[in-house]
Amino acid sequence: MEEQEIGRLKKTESTSVVIRINEFQGEKGVDIREFVETNKYTGLTKKGTRIPVSKWPEFKALIDKVEI
Numbered sequence: 449m450e451e452q453e454i455g456r457l458k459k460t461e462s463t464s465v466v467i468r469i470n471e472f473q474g475e476k477g478v479d480i481r482e483f484v485e486t487n488k489y490t491g492l493t494k495k496g497t498r499i500p501v502s503k504w505p506e507f508k509a510l511i512d513k514v515e516i
Contacts, residue, residue, distance in 0.1 A: 449476060462486050465496075476501045 449471040457465045459482070468479045481496030499507045 454478075456483070466492065472498060478504060478507075 451468055451470040454467040454469060456467075459465055462485050464483045466479075466481055466483045468481070470477065470479050472479075477498050477500040479496065479498045482493045483491065484493055
């Protein structure tokens with residue numbers, strides 16, 4: 449499966465949150481991870497999480513409950 453970037457949300461001047469659909473160990477899922485652009489490093493970080501497709505409906509239901 450080819451990785452698909454869904455979008456980016458600017459968090460700070462040097463950090464964005466990137467949402468991607470990809471495959472890891474043979475299972476499709478949604479990857480939500482920080483992307484930084486600094487003098488020392490530019491790229492995805494370990495800060496984030498991956499939701500396997502099998503858990504996506506449960507995760508989405510929880511997000512839908514968030515009211516701010």
